[in-house]
Amino acid sequence: MSQARRINAPKETRVEVGPEGTPLGLGGTAIESIREEWVIEDRWWTEGPLHRHYYELALADGRNVTVFRDVRAARWYRHSA
Amino acid sequence: MGAPAPYVELHAHSAFSFLDGASTPTELAGAAAALDYPALALTDHDGIWGSMEFAHACKGLGVRPITGTELTVALKVEADRVELAHLTLLVESAAGYRNLCRLLTDAHSHTRDGAQRNAGQPWVSLEALFERADGLICLSGCAREGVLAARWERGEHALGAKLGRELRGAFGAECLRIELQRPYERHDRARNRWLSGLAERLGVPCVASGNVHFHRRSRSRLQDAFVAVRHGVGLDESEPLRRGNSSAALASPQAMAARFAEYPEAVAETARLAERLRFDLTAELGYTYPGAEDVGADRELAETCRALLAERYAGSSNRLEAERRLEEEISVIRGLGLSGFFLLHRDLLELAREVAVKVRGPSSVRALLPPGRGRGSSVSSIICYLTGLSHVDPVKANLFAGRFLNEEVAAVPDIDLDFPRDIREQLIPEVHRRYGAERSALVAAFPTYRPRGVVRDLGKALGLPPGEIERVAGMVGFHERSGEIERDVIAAIGKQRAAAPRWAALLSLCPDAMGLPRHASQHPGGMVISTKPLIDVCPVVPAAMAGRQIVQWDKDSCADAGFLKIDLLGLGMLSAVERTVVEIERARGERVDLSRIALDDRETFESIRAAETTGVFQIESRAQMQMLPRTLPQDLDDLTVQVALVRPGPIQGGAVHPYIERRKRLRENPNYEVPYEHPLLEPVLKDTLGTIVFQEQVIEVAMQFAGFSSSEAEGLRRAMSRKRSEEAIRKHREGFLAGAAGKGVPLELAERVWEQIKGFSGFGFPKAHSVAFGLLAYQSAYLREHYAPEFLCSLLNEQPMGFYPPDSLIHEAQRRGVRVAPVALSQSGVQCHIERQQGALAVRVGFAYVKGVREGEMAELVGERERGGPFESIADLASRSGVSREGLERLAWAGALDGFAQEDSEAGGGRREDYWRLVVAGSSQATGTGKQLPLPLDSPTAPALEPLGRWEKVIEDYRSTGINLGEHPMALLRGEIGDGVARSSDLSEIEDGATVEVAGMVVARQRPETAKGIVFVLLEDERGTVNLVVPPAVYERYRALVRAAPLLHAGGRLERREGTINVVVEEVGTLEWSGRPQGEVRRIEPQGGRDPDHAKGGEMSFAARRARELAVAELRAVVPAGHSFGRRGR
Helix, strand or coil: CCCCCCCCCCEEECEEECCCCCEEEECCEEEEEEEEEEEEEECCCCCCCEEEEEEEEEECCCCEEEEEEECCCCEEEEECC | CCCCCCCCECCECCHHHCCCCCCCHHHHHHHHHHCCCCEEEEEEECCCCCHHHHHHHHHHCCCEEEEEEEEEEEEEECCCCEEEEEEEEEECCHHHHHHHHHHHHHHHCCCCCCCCCCCCCCCEEHHHHHHCCCCEEEECCCCCCEHHHHHHHCCCHHHHHHHHHHHHHHHHHHHEEEEEECCCCCCHHHHHHHHHHHHHHHCCCEEEECCECECCHHHHHHHHHHHHHHHCCCHHHCHHHCCCCCCCECCCHHHHHHHCCCCHHHHHHHHHHHHHCCCCCCCCCCCCCCCCCCCCHHHHHHHHHHHHHHHHCCCCCCHHHHHHHHHHHHHHHHHHCCHHHHHHHHHHHHHHHHHHHHHHCCCCHHHHCCCCEEEHHHHHCHHHHHCCCCCCCCCCCCCCCCCCCCCCCCCCCCEEEEECHHHHHHHHHHHHHHHCCCCEEEEEECCECCHHHHHHHHHHHCCCCHHHHHHHHHHCCCCCCHHHHHHHHHHHHCHHHHCCHHHHHHHHHHHHHCCCECCCEEEEEEEEECCCCHHHCCCEEECCCCCCEEECCCHHHHHHCCCCEEEEEECHHHHHHHHHHHHHHHHHCCCCCHHHCCCCCHHHHHHHHCCCCCCCCCCCCHHHHHHHHHHCCCCHHHHHHHHHHCCHHHHHCCCHHHHHHHHHHHHHCCCCCCCCCCHHHHHHHCCCCCCCCCHHHHHHHHHHHHCCCHHHHHHHHHHHCCCCCHHHHHHHHHHHHHHHHHCCCCHHHHHHHHHHHHHHCCCCCCHHHHHHHHHHHHHHHHHHHHCHHHHHHHHHHCCCCCCCCHHHHHHHHHHCCCEEECCCCCCCCCCCEEEEECCEEEEECCHHHCCCCCHHHHHHHHHHHHHHCCCCCHHHHHHHCCCCHHHHHHHHHCCCCHHHCCCCHHHCCHHHHHHHHHHHHHHHCCCCCCCCCCCCCCCCCCCCCCCCCHHHHHHHHHHHHCCCCCCCHHHHHHHHCCCCEECHHHHHHCCCCCEEEEEEEEEEEECCHHHCCCEEEEEECCCCEEEEEECHHHHHHCHHHHHHCCEEEEEEEEEEECCEEEEEEEEEECCCCCCCCCCCCCCCCCCCCCCHHHCCCCCCCHHHHHHHHHHHHHHHHHCCCCEEHHHCCC
8 A cells, every 4th residue: 555645745866066065967967057046944943944955957958957955964856846 | 354345235134124134233233343344234124223323333343334224115006005115225425314314204104194003014105215316325125025126026027127217217327226136035046137137228237235134144043033923923824924044144245245156246336336335324414403503592591591590599598609500501501502402491391381281270289380390410400490490409409510511521411301191291292293293203212022022922923822822921020031031931831842842942032032122112201302304314203102203213322313302201100299289189178389398397207217108209119118217318318319229220339238337327426437438539429428329420430539531421421321332331441440540549449449330330310310309209208198098099090100009009008097998880980089988088999990991981971970960770870871881890890889789788799789780681671782771771679699708809809900998818818828827917026037937919029130039029918018038049949939929928037127027038839728718719600509618527629629729710810910120110
């Protein structure tokens, strides 16, 4: 039996970064440009505080992808939408 | 410092954006200095409330302050909707500053238009802005709500471009900049691309800005919480409103340059603009003293005063001295260009006289009294005496005007005037009318976050349960430090809950939030009056009270700005004294002229020496009462010292104990030689036996002992009276020690005297002020002694005032034999009044004391009773009085309708019956509104209802009126608390050092900041009061009880010192009783037919026990809470 899953839940992903932490590639695909970059620090008053650094990327293969780095967990995730 | 900073911050908010900024201006200035910013702009929303503080803080730290605001403008005004957006204005020139002030005044002018005068959103129209563009630099505003960015956000690109052209038309390419921000929000890049493209098309440079909201990152959480508070929602629901991340902290110039790496020109433009923005708020205000331009003022003032002097001192032996002083003052005032100002004061006082006649009525005995009295240092000036500003003859009182007026004064003197409250209420709007709305305004005050507000506001924002918030809020103290709040939280809701993430978050926010301004309010009475438009030097905005307006600066900022300030203060005791005089005339036909009463009345001084001073001005506090039997004041001079002695200044300066000790020695031995620290100090400290009690003694010591000039000494005094002055005081210390050394004073001694001065810095009265207050203390003591019922009556009508709740005032008066009669339908007026009962005078409590009734209704009721005669039945009352049903029910429960009850009247038991009748009348005669009981009817006979029990009656009296005239709760509990518990009246028979137990109702709790954690509690029982001294360790153990319990049982050691008795507490408990209280404890519930206390047998039934718990809980809910002395009175 599989449990109900959240739709569009972020999936952990692999991001290659440069020396200053800026993404250079996503799962082996080069990044052509960073279209937007934003930060969310939220829910600090709860048991599940958020600190995410988002990037909207234009990949070399033409796709647009949004990824974020969970700053607390030091992991990258990708938004499937 | 290396290369010039690559970036200057031109857009920063402080906490004076009110709940949209989480640092003080001083904190921002400090962070800017630490980050090597050469300059920093403060741009709070629609105001410059914090700009003066900011400018001074910056200058002290070598940062150049730039004055500005983020102004709200209306992009579109439609009938029911205004579309608002922001832009940033920075002041380039004095003309620009004037325009800014007028724009801000305009922006606020409509903010209190509603019937409730609730603060609305300030805004100006674009047209108004464009008319006042001169001298201002306009940045296009923030990323979310900037005038252009908001257009872009809504996809209204063409409209945005059009607005850009309009702005460019108004400000020109020289003074318009397109503002780029990088708040790390999703569309930053796209927005900035559009804005920079627009800038290019307009031919206007871009400028980068940080939209700073706090001086360091860690404050971002507080900012989040403030946003939620401001919008009245929880953090959980406010995500779209918040900043989203901590990037609104003041970052280093280098970090900001990196943040805008794509726009190097916009970064460079910040520094170029900052170079241009050289307006200095601390030097270029352009304010002149009112009347300064009047060339005839010098002569007019001199002539007026000489004529008045000839009249006032005719035949007086002091005339020569008075003339000498007058000429001296006139010449100083002339030199300072202040003649016009003093004439203005005289006009103001004339105005006050006119208002007083209107308020008091021409024939009232109150007309004998001056309309107001001077306080503060102005009392020492003979000109103030002659023009009627002060009622104290400075020659006779031996006061010197040096502190008030001297040739070197760097800052203009304040004049403080006390008025009875009713006169002051009328005078302030009258002043606005006389001098014009553009030329007079009240000084602002900024209520800051205190522990209770932090817990309530932030607790709600954090989504904590309201019940928990209230429990904690009830526990925290007013002066509490943030570190102590955690213990209160644990005490109130337990360790486990306190550790929950949301409570932990609240605790982490507390230290940052405390002391930040929450909103703008008005100073109690400080007024700025100007003969030139005030709105050219500071924005003027409407206050919450109708007919009043405030400048955007508080008293410190106004003083920094050099504004002449007049304090029109409402003083409750002046009102009470006037009411007493009127009441005496009404009750006895006797006209008492307070200016002619004997000032050495033996009985009055005897009562003062015995600390029989409850209700007396200034010397009624617990600390004063402890002092009076030891200082034993003999005359008005002693009272002058007395009122000044129990202040933080003399207490911390170590003056109190030496003064008491030396007075005692002098009493015992008239040849006793007062020891002075140094012979230089003798002339200035003679009156106070070598101790520093008065504020001007600080000045005099600094001058005599350390060779300060009078302006240096005044500078020292000013530095001490302010919050933000540690640094300045340190500098004065060096000067003081050096100066004393120059006079041959050994260093160690000089340091000791300095410590006394520094200790004083807390707060002290000027002598002149103490003379005025001492006199009022005497007058009130005199009235209390000789006209006790009238005095009590006036105190009751003038509440809130003083240290004691009405209930305690009444009990104390009753113990002295003053009769107090309960609120009663056929006798009470709206206010309390004096009536004759079998020849004796009694205070009749007024309807205003019944909680929840409307004053207008009660006035109608009294009017109807006077027109149509007494009410004959409840039905008659219901139909004629016009009082709503709720109002009548409240009267019934308060016992006001007891006269109608046919039985049980002696126990107050008729109340149930009254209530029953009301209900019957109401249900059978319900009208359309359901509120009125319009028709007379004969109500059926009431069924046999239980009268109220004795305990119930106490509860009901407290619940419905807040006062209890009948049996004291302790009298009811006495038989049940064990024989070991002493009555207050027993304590005088118990030896010093003995162990005692006492119990009573808490009247007052006090934890003075000067007392090192000791808590003072005043208990009241059926015979009198008991002073408890709770040492810190005991307090820690019984914190919750000491803080909140309405009835306390305490054990400790009796301590007797020169006429005072204290119990130094070792243990505290709530009241427990071994059996049934004498008072029958019952619930007032219709179904509660069975009296639980009639349970037979030795064991109390569960129901009986439960009923008692409920009764105590009820008492807790209704008795007047004992309050902190520190919060009330002056």
